[in-house]
Amino acid sequence: MTSWIEIGALDDIPRLGSRVVRTPGGNIAVFRTESDEVFALDDRCPHKGGPLSQGIVHNKRVTCPLHNFVIELASGQAVAPDEGCTHTHPAKVENGIVWLSVRQAAAVS
Amino acid sequence: MLDKVIKQKLVVIGNGMAGIRTVEALLERAPDLYDITVFGSEPYGNYNRILLSPVLAGEKTVDDIMLNTVDWYEDNNITLRKGETISMIDRRTCEVVTEAGERVPYDRLLVATGSNPIMLPLPGKELPGVIGFRDIYDVDRMIKASTDYRNAVVIGGGLLGLEAANGLMKRGMNVTVVHLLDTLMERQLDPVAGGLLRKSLEERGMVFKMPAQTQAILGEDRVTGVRFGDGTELPADLVVMAVGIRPNFELAKKAGLYCERGIVVSDTMQTYDGRIYAVGECVQHRRQTYGLVAPLFDQAKVCANHLAMKGFATYDGSVTSTKLKVTGIDLFSAGDFAPGPDKEEIVLQDANRGVYKRIILKDKKIVGAVLYGDTIDGPWYFQHLRDGTDVSHMRERLVFGAANLGEGGVSGQNSVAAMSDETEICGCNGVCKGAIVKAISEKKLFTLDDVRAHTKASSSCGSCTGLVEQVLAFTLGGDYSAAPKVKPLCKCTDHSHDDVRRVIVEQQLKTIPAVMRFMEWKTLNGCHSCRPALNYYLLATWPGEYRDDQQSRFINERVHANIQKDGTYSVVPRMWGGVTTPSELRAIADVAEKFNIPTVKVTGGQRIDLLGVKKEDLPAVWADLNDAGMVSGHAYAKGLRTVKTCVGSEWCRFGTQDSTGLGVKLEKFMWGSWTPAKVKLGVSGCPRNCAEATCKDVGVVCVDSGYEIHFAGAAGLHIKGTEFLTKVETEDETLEVIVALTQLYREEGWYLERMYKWCDRVGLEQIRKRVVDDVANRKALFARFAYSQQFAQTDPWAERASRGVDRNEFAPLAELELA
Ligand SMILES: Cc1cc2nc3c(=O)[nH]c(=O)nc-3n(C[C@H](O)[C@H](O)[C@H](O)COP(=O)(O)OP(=O)(O)OC[C@H]3O[C@@H](n4cnc5c(N)ncnc54)[C@H](O)[C@@H]3O)c2cc1C
Ligand code: SF4
Ligand code: SF4
Ligand code: FES
Numbered sequence A: 001m002t003s004w005i006e007i008g009a010l011d012d013i014p015r016l017g018s019r020v021v022r023t024p025g026g027n028i029a030v031f032r033t034e035s036d037e038v039f040a041l042d043d044r045c046p047h048k049g050g051p052l053s054q055g056i057v058h059n060k061r062v063t064c065p066l067h068n069f070v071i072e073l074a075s076g077q078a079v080a081p082d083e084g085c086t087h088t089h090p091a092k093v094e095n096g097i098v099w100l101s102v103r104q105a106a107a108v109s
Numbered sequence B: 001m002l003d004k005v006i007k008q009k010l011v012v013i014g015n016g017m018a019g020i021r022t023v024e025a026l027l028e029r030a031p032d033l034y035d036i037t038v039f040g041s042e043p044y045g046n047y048n049r050i051l052l053s054p055v056l057a058g059e060k061t062v063d064d065i066m067l068n069t070v071d072w073y074e075d076n077n078i079t080l081r082k083g084e085t086i087s088m089i090d091r092r093t094c095e096v097v098t099e100a101g102e103r104v105p106y107d108r109l110l111v112a113t114g115s116n117p118i119m120l121p122l123p124g125k126e127l128p129g130v131i132g133f134r135d136i137y138d139v140d141r142m143i144k145a146s147t148d149y150r151n152a153v154v155i156g157g158g159l160l161g162l163e164a165a166n167g168l169m170k171r172g173m174n175v176t177v178v179h180l181l182d183t184l185m186e187r188q189l190d191p192v193a194g195g196l197l198r199k200s201l202e203e204r205g206m207v208f209k210m211p212a213q214t215q216a217i218l219g220e221d222r223v224t225g226v227r228f229g230d231g232t233e234l235p236a237d238l239v240v241m242a243v244g245i246r247p248n249f250e251l252a253k254k255a256g257l258y259c260e261r262g263i264v265v266s267d268t269m270q271t272y273d274g275r276i277y278a279v280g281e282c283v284q285h286r287r288q289t290y291g292l293v294a295p296l297f298d299q300a301k302v303c304a305n306h307l308a309m310k311g312f313a314t315y316d317g318s319v320t321s322t323k324l325k326v327t328g329i330d331l332f333s334a335g336d337f338a339p340g341p342d343k344e345e346i347v348l349q350d351a352n353r354g355v356y357k358r359i360i361l362k363d364k365k366i367v368g369a370v371l372y373g374d375t376i377d378g379p380w381y382f383q384h385l386r387d388g389t390d391v392s393h394m395r396e397r398l399v400f401g402a403a404n405l406g407e408g409g410v411s412g413q414n415s416v417a418a419m420s421d422e423t424e425i426c427g428c429n430g431v432c433k434g435a436i437v438k439a440i441s442e443k444k445l446f447t448l449d450d451v452r453a454h455t456k457a458s459s460s461c462g463s464c465t466g467l468v469e470q471v472l473a474f475t476l477g478g479d480y481s482a483a484p485k486v487k488p489l490c491k492c493t494d495h496s497h498d499d500v501r502r503v504i505v506e507q508q509l510k511t512i513p514a515v516m517r518f519m520e521w522k523t524l525n526g527c528h529s530c531r532p533a534l535n536y537y538l539l540a541t542w543p544g545e546y547r548d549d550q551q552s553r554f555i556n557e558r559v560h561a562n563i564q565k566d567g568t569y570s571v572v573p574r575m576w577g578g579v580t581t582p583s584e585l586r587a588i589a590d591v592a593e594k595f596n597i598p599t600v601k602v603t604g605g606q607r608i609d610l611l612g613v614k615k616e617d618l619p620a621v622w623a624d625l626n627d628a629g630m631v632s633g634h635a636y637a638k639g640l641r642t643v644k645t646c647v648g649s650e651w652c653r654f655g656t657q658d659s660t661g662l663g664v665k666l667e668k669f670m671w672g673s674w675t676p677a678k679v680k681l682g683v684s685g686c687p688r689n690c691a692e693a694t695c696k697d698v699g700v701v702c703v704d705s706g707y708e709i710h711f712a713g714a715a716g717l718h719i720k721g722t723e724f725l726t727k728v729e730t731e732d733e734t735l736e737v738i739v740a741l742t743q744l745y746r747e748e749g750w751y752l753e754r755m756y757k758w759c760d761r762v763g764l765e766q767i768r769k770r771v772v773d774d775v776a777n778r779k780a781l782f783a784r785f786a787y788s789q790q791f792a793q794t795d796p797w798a799e800r801a802s803r804g805v806d807r808n809e810f811a812p813l814a815e816l817e818l819a
Helices: B017-029 B049-056 B070-075 B136-148 B159-170 B191-203 B250-254 B293-307 B378-387 B392-400 B433-443 B448-455 B465-476 B497-506 B512-518 B530-541 B555-559 B582-594 B615-627 B659-670 B731-748 B755-762 B764-773 B775-792 B796-801
Strands: A005-009 A017-022 A028-032 A038-042 A056-058 A061-063 A070-072 A091-094 A097-100 B008-013 B034-040 B066-068 B078-082 B086-090 B095-098 B103-105 B108-111 B115-117 B151-155 B174-178 B207-209 B214-219 B223-228 B233-235 B238-241 B245-247 B263-265 B276-278 B283-285 B321-323 B331-335 B344-350 B355-362 B365-372 B424-426 B569-571 B599-602 B608-613 B640-645 B679-684 B698-703 B706-711 B723-728
Touching (some): A038 A091, B017 B066, B017 B293, B049 B136, B086 B250, B159 B238, B191 B355, B223 B238, B321 B378, B331 B378, B355 B392, B365 B378, B378 B465, B424 B433, B433 B448, B433 B465, B497 B530, B512 B530, B640 B659, B659 B698, B706 B731, B731 B764, B731 B775, B755 B764, B764 B775
Parallel strands (some): B008 B034, B008 B108, B151 B238, B174 B207, B640 B679, B679 B698
Antiparallel strands (some): A017 A028, A028 A038, A061 A070, B086 B095, B214 B223, B223 B233, B331 B365, B344 B355, B569 B608, B599 B608, B706 B723
């Protein structure tokens, strides 16, 4: 079952940028691409836990600010040759509003 | 697929290193543009021809040297027709014709037929047992001969001949090398190095007959011997001809394509028929032909770019270097080392250690290098050679290599071959030699970039780059590491920093997307390397006009604080010239307590650092510091950081000038400016230099009669004393020179290139001329800096703490309490 939660307006996230959503299980980073797609990932780099929300977003990827791992926003996978994966959460935009569905399993770090 | 798009047909003749490198690069750039068919005479996938020498020597197997297996072609939808030779190109119908007579049409054709060994026109050259050294077939025959026979003669004392001789010797044959001249490898070595080489090969059992001219090959059903010009004869069961290669362009020539010593191509690797491209050893570009892979790979890249219809890139020729792949012999040669009236040489000869180094200089630049015995610095000299670095400032110590200059090389004894697998090569990312070697051999890596991507070695500070290149060269045995002369800004583009900066101005490009569009970026939004660079270039070029793109800034510059490893931030308020007051200190103490800031530390630049601040607290922390009159210290910026001062004439008994006051003045004028990389200043009140001004980006040393201005120092990863720029008499002149210098750096430096690297690149004299000698230019630079400061000097903390700029950055979007 997917339960969607409204988390804010699309315009509150900068293009090619990110904002965090606090949850008891840790921060979730919500990204916005140039073409206004949104993606949500745990705000933890698979490398050493760096805050992905603080990275530079390019196309559908983000570069971790700590050691430059590049993570695919859609899958949470690190781009080869790096290895690792960050949990993703379903996210969508409807009428300028961003909705998030927190996958509980993922929220447990 | 319903309406299947008919793709253009690309036919490649020659399944060798240059042809397939081009195909690989093309697939990267435009994976679906062509239907690709590759014809290759040899019955294999693409293999690494360079490594035939170690295969012959029994150090590697044929399987080890495969680069693209047959599966690779399948996986990439390429039709490989191995073992098939093309006998004609029909330009009228745009078809190639195979030996069997089949016609295959093309829209574009790539000729990459390599070259053939030159077989001297001697009597007996057709006898069985007389072979060249070019492909797997030749190596198989040599290996076979080595089990059946004893005596081998290798004709030719060049790179190829010596590697063949070494391999045959390792396989147990008696080998004599015959050479026409009295220096081995005369194209790469001078007589001294050639002599050293000969001596150590003789110690291993190789026999030389030189100078000697071969007159005939003897034998009836098979070679039995060789006769020389002086009438002497040598017995031989195997004769290897390694006297040179001849570009293989018969096919192209028959088709009416213009050929001289090779197929003549333009800077875009096109022949006189625009549909037909050519790369590799078979081509002649600007009167040059090449016989080493590094330049061929450069060509491949340009050709692929053009085939992918990405235009732009051009091939400008290459400088090459050579390394002999005989295990245990270290030899490196690059550039032009023939003596000449306008050249100078630096020679080091240490007979006991078996070391010989000769560096050839012309116009303050390295133009050639020959190293024997200790080649660890080969890539480093080669880098300077290709970059055309002005080396006059390091001339006395040049011959001792990078380590001696504090450029992060390693000393000779420490050569990578001798290192254990556990030796750490990359200190930044903790990568040891074994891991790099493993990645290179398992993943078939070729270039420095590949190694960086796969192991992270040398991907951070880069000071281990030379070492990683050594590991590459040592593992692969060849010189692959040579990067193209102009380094692209990053992987998203083939253009260099300089190109980008120039085009931004010429084309009046004023946004990042505009630059990317115009210069045909290969990625959609660039990456974490190019976006910050472009943002800086635009900011520096169009002050007041360009709107800073926050999303193209590294996090520290976006939030005006330094990210720490746990995701918290550190905050450094500005203290002009390192001077503070009791009330500022009180405010800092209050802030630290109020926000539970765990660590308060004094920095090397005479500031106070508050470490461990939570991101959401930043605006409030700043507000409190602002209230006490403090502004951002830009400790996070690629910009003016700190001006460190001593107490100078105001307090110190030795002080000659008011160093503190001057420091404060400089800092007040220059704060807020963005620069290619960080800029730190120091001002000392006398030559005792308590402010350590002579290892800063810019340093002032006060003396009785005025102010000495120094610059281009560094005290981080690299340690380097400053260069003396000039001496002036007043504080105002000091300010003018330093500001003009900084502005020149802002306009010309590459993003992330520290001032000392910039100075190395463009040359001290060049800079002095424009900043010191040309007074009008200095004033113009000063004016441009002053103009851009109008837009730069707003405190980013105040904007965010009380003016609501970027408010979103610091607050979470939402807080969820999940059930
Ligand atoms: C033993 C040895 C050691 C070397 N060591 C080094 C070194 O240390 N460093 C270095 O940089 N370089 C070295 N080289 C040189 C390097 O290998 C060559 O520069 C490089 O392989 C040339 O690439 P290419 O694609 O132009 O030609 P090749 O790799 O020779 O490829 C050409 C291919 O085209 C095929 N072909 C030709 N005509 C036709 C036709 N009509 N139809 C179909 N197929 C055809 C040929 O069979 C061949 O397979 C070495 C070479 C040799 C032989
Ligand atoms: S540098 Fe000279 S003037 Fe400055 S504190 Fe040291 S001794 Fe005094
Ligand atoms: S503060 Fe500087 S020297 Fe210290 S660990 Fe970090 S980068 Fe290295
Ligand atoms: S924590 Fe993300 S790259 Fe190291």
